[in-house]
Amino acid sequence: MFFTPGTHKDHGLPYSPFKAIVAPRPIGWISTVSKEGIPNLAPYSFFNAMSELPPMVGFSSSPGSNGEPKDSLINIQDTGEFVVNIVSKDQINAMSDTSADLSHKTSEFDFAGLTPEPSELVAAPRVKGAPCQLECKLWDILPMPEMAEGLSNKWVMGKVIGIHIQDEVIVDGKVDVMKYNPAARLGYMDYATVDHVFEIERPKTSG
Ligand SMILES: Cc1cc2nc3c(=O)[nH]c(=O)nc-3n(C[C@H](O)[C@H](O)[C@H](O)COP(=O)(O)O)c2cc1C
Secondary structure, three states, rough: OOOOOOHHHHOOOOOOOOOOOOEEEEEEEEEEEEOOOEEEEEEEEEEEEOOOOOEEEEEEOOOOOOOOOHHHHHHHHHHHHEEEEEEEEHHHHHHHHHOOOOOOOHOOOHHHHOOOEEEEEOOOOOEEEEEEEEEEEEEEEEEEEEEEEEEEEEEEEEEEEEEEEEEEEEEEEEEEEHHHHHOEOOOOOEOOOOOOOOOOOOOOOOO
């Protein structure tokens, strides 16, 4: 099968398969604080690490249902800071609850029964119980091509300035991914967790 974006229905696919193809995707569970001081939390799966030195992360925010920017983007534009919380299997339902479209004045922490914890270097709080959290400073926001007139996704890039790892997930000096079982987003309404990990050695080069 071959088709161009937007024509999937003409090919017997009722839903766009794009997200199911680029899968699994990590979930950036983004916490911010508004300039009025209200904590905000939402999941973003058009998210990834972008480089190791310096450590950089990015996520894409689509326009909200009213065509306006989503709260996470507004808060990051206002404060220049955010935290990426890693979603473990234990918190996956709470993560889903935080995707609710709430008013700018309502905190998803309260809505989902989660506890905000102070960060070390940024004002945005962390999610208590998340196995790892990355404190970030905004690097840049890039508009992507328009999806409709005047509407585009925004690519938000952050430089990681502080890293929290819960002690329980460190084994022999390494983060043990099976200990915290990060949730990943697939297509449609599907998610995945890690149930098998194996190593592959890099090829030896002769110089
Ligand atoms: C697993 C998951 C992944 C999501 N990924 C994205 C995404 O990458 N970009 C986006 O704009 N919205 C995404 N959403 C929807 C937002 O979480 C949702 O619009 C949320 O209300 C935004 O909250 P905010 O206005 O507080 O930022 C996702 C939702 C879920 C459940």
